[in-house]
Amino acid sequence: MPEVTIDWYVALSVILFSIGALGVLLRRNAIILFMSIEMMLNAANLAFVAFARHLGDLDGQVLVFFVITVAAAEVAVGLVLIVTIFRTKKSINIDEIHLMKG
Amino acid sequence: MNSVITSSWVLALAPEISLLVLLIIVLIYDRLIKPEERRQIGLVSAWGATVILLLTLGLWLFGNEPNVQASLRDSLIWGGMLRHDLITLVFRVMFLVALIVTSLISMDVEKLQRGEYFALLITATVGFSLMASASDLIMLYIGLETASISSYVLAGFLTKDMRSPEAGMKYFVYGAFATGVMLYGLSLLYGITTQTNLYVIGSILTGAQAIPVEANAVLLLSAAMIVVGFGFKIAAVPFHFWTPDVYEGSPTPFTAFVSTASKAAGFAVFIRVFTAGALGTPNPSREWWAMLVAMCIVTMTLGNLAAIYQKNIKRLLAYSSIAQAGYAMIGLVTFTPDGSGAAMFYLLMYVFTNIAAFGVIILVSNITGSEDLDDFRGLSRRSPYLAMIMLVALLSLGGIPPTAGFLGKFYLFRAAVNAGLWGLALIGILNAFVALYYYLSIVKYMYLYRSEEEHISIPVSRAAQVGLAFSTFFVLLLGVYSGPAFEWTLNAANAFYALIG
Numbered sequence: 001m002p003e004v005t006i007d008w009y010v011a012l013s014v015i016l017f018s019i020g021a022l023g024v025l026l027r028r029n030a031i032i033l034f035m036s037i038e039m040m041l042n043a044a045n046l047a048f049v050a051f052a053r054h055l056g057d058l059d060g061q062v063l064v065f066f067v068i069t070v071a072a073a074e075v076a077v078g079l080v081l082i083v084t085i086f087r088t089k090k091s092i093n094i095d096e097i098h099l100m101k102g
Numbered sequence: 103m104n105s106v107i108t109s110s111w112v113l114a115l116a117p118e119i120s121l122l123v124l125l126i127i128v129l130i131y132d133r134l135i136k137p138e139e140r141r142q143i144g145l146v147s148a149w150g151a152t153v154i155l156l157l158t159l160g161l162w163l164f165g166n167e168p169n170v171q172a173s174l175r176d177s178l179i180w181g182g183m184l185r186h187d188l189i190t191l192v193f194r195v196m197f198l199v200a201l202i203v204t205s206l207i208s209m210d211v212e213k214l215q216r217g218e219y220f221a222l223l224i225t226a227t228v229g230f231s232l233m234a235s236a237s238d239l240i241m242l243y244i245g246l247e248t249a250s251i252s253s254y255v256l257a258g259f260l261t262k263d264m265r266s267p268e269a270g271m272k273y274f275v276y277g278a279f280a281t282g283v284m285l286y287g288l289s290l291l292y293g294i295t296t297q298t299n300l301y302v303i304g305s306i307l308t309g310a311q312a313i314p315v316e317a318n319a320v321l322l323l324s325a326a327m328i329v330v331g332f333g334f335k336i337a338a339v340p341f342h343f344w345t346p347d348v349y350e351g352s353p354t355p356f357t358a359f360v361s362t363a364s365k366a367a368g369f370a371v372f373i374r375v376f377t378a379g380a381l382g383t384p385n386p387s388r389e390w391w392a393m394l395v396a397m398c399i400v401t402m403t404l405g406n407l408a409a410i411y412q413k414n415i416k417r418l419l420a421y422s423s424i425a426q427a428g429y430a431m432i433g434l435v436t437f438t439p440d441g442s443g444a445a446m447f448y449l450l451m452y453v454f455t456n457i458a459a460f461g462v463i464i465l466v467s468n469i470t471g472s473e474d475l476d477d478f479r480g481l482s483r484r485s486p487y488l489a490m491i492m493l494v495a496l497l498s499l500g501g502i503p504p505t506a507g508f509l510g511k512f513y514l515f516r517a518a519v520n521a522g523l524w525g526l527a528l529i530g531i532l533n534a535f536v537a538l539y540y541y542l543s544i545v546k547y548m549y550l551y552r553s554e555e556e557h558i559s560i561p562v563s564r565a566a567q568v569g570l571a572f573s574t575f576f577v578l579l580l581g582v583y584s585g586p587a588f589e590w591t592l593n594a595a596n597a598f599y600a601l602i603g
Contacts, residue, residue, distance in 0.1 A: 040282035
């Protein structure tokens with residue numbers, strides 16, 4: 001059984017981050033989009049915690065608590081916006097949200 | 103970094119603490135007044151912000167806060183979370199001015215006469231203020247998100263309107279993505295250095311002992327990821343896609359706020375991270391330096407070229423604000439005190455200029471109900487004063503004397519030339535010519551075209567008069583007598599560079 005080193009954690013966090021980033025770019029459902037954004041934030045959290053553990057420093061772990069709190073607030077705001085849009089549009093497909101050309 | 107709380111720490115944070123007090127006052131006041139007196143909430147917010155602005159300036163003039171002579175160690179307060187120096191003060195003044203004028207010009211927009219709206223403006227200001235003084239990765243991220251989350255709600259504030267929630271949603275998706283990428287960049291930076299304090303990171307990375315080659319590659323990746331978050335905040339190409347839509351769909355007073363305060367906060371982050379050397383000594387031999395210069399050139403050029411084709415005035419000013427971010431970047435990428443000082447002066451004058459322009463747009467679109475360029479036909483006959491204020495603002499954006507915009511651009515280009523970046527200055531000047539075309543075409547609509555409604559003048563409330571007169575006065579004052587203000591920003595930059603070494 002190989003030992004789980006810092007590389008494994010960093011690799012996992014890179015994979016999670018890439019999945020999240022690709023999800024934001026490719027998926028069209030607003031809820032899935034939000035989940036992908038959450039995944040990106042959590043990939044960063046994982047990296048922070050792994051580095052903190054590996055380097056024997058607590059600051060990274062503290063930062064993660066803040067990120068988790070902020071992410072919760074962010075997603076609450078995001079869901080409010082989705083609900084508002086759903087009321088008028090009856091859809092949460094972001095390709096259909098194109099009143100303004102962008 | 104000391105860990106004993108001193109009165110100086112509390113005084114350094116006094117503006118933010120007062121803003122939170124103001125926030126609570128606004129929310130309580132909103133519950134106490136009769137519905138027909140709702141308009142007064144904006145007045146409370148504006149007066150409160152004015153008092154806080156005077157307090158901030160008073161602490162500086164009479165209380166020696168921030169202390170210019172303080173060492174780096176002493177200027178890092180609250181356990182190294184914040185840095186209290188002249189740069190903090192310069193940016194705070196920008197944000198508070200933006201808050202005051204935005205509150206004044208919001209008062210007459212009926213749908214915005216709510217406590218929550220002004221409360222969110224205040225929380226966003228607190229966020230910007232913390233971003234500008236952040237000296238730790240944690241504080242940087244929290245400040246950024248405090249500002250961003252308030253901004254998402256404000257962009258989508260008009261829930262009955264079709265375009266506003268869409269603007270909020272687009273702002274949210276781009277914003278959350280950009281800050282997510284930035285956070286990952288910060289985690290890499292932490293991984294390389296084991297530190298979260300930007301100045302400690304800076305001293306490690308700029309120190310004598312060379313960091314391993316593979317760490318250099320990670321550092322570059324981290325820089326690229328942090329640029330995403332910063333580029334999003336200042337609306338630089340290629341992270342500008344949200345700008346036209348969010349500017350068009352959001353409530354116009356908020357557009358004025360986001361195009362000035364939020365952009366300035368983005369530049370503050372640039373100074374706090376890149377200029378401070380948290381990603382290695384900032385100089386033209388850095389790999390990420392070329393990336394920033396390329397971004398600067400593309401931002402100026404693309405913003406100006408796209409603005410020419412716009413028919414909606416808010417979209418036009420959105421592209422113009424992208425281009426203006428490019429100009430301000432010229433000053434920052436020189437990485438000289440002159441350049442940074444010039445960029446801060448430019449942002450200061452841009453706050454006054456752009457808010458004046460948006461103030462006129464709010465008043466006009468309150469009557470016409472849309473924001474097309476055609477609404478501005480015959481404005482000089484309809485409301486000569488409004489047309490004149492718009493003229494001054496547009497000349498300042500275009501960089502024509504005797505307005506502040508001319509001197510702002512002059513200082514920027516001079517700093518670039520002095521730093522040996524001739525090409526960059528030349529591209530900036532050429533771009534300023536292109537920009538004149540579309541700024542003057544708005545003037546053409548106002549002064550040369552006629553409309554059938556030109557006998558109906560546009561009503562301007564006292565609050566809007568004060569707000570517009572205040573910003574126009576400063577646009578002209580900084581244009582003819584910029585000495586003290588420029589010296590002030592230059593001192594801030596000089597003091598900053600002196601401690602970075």
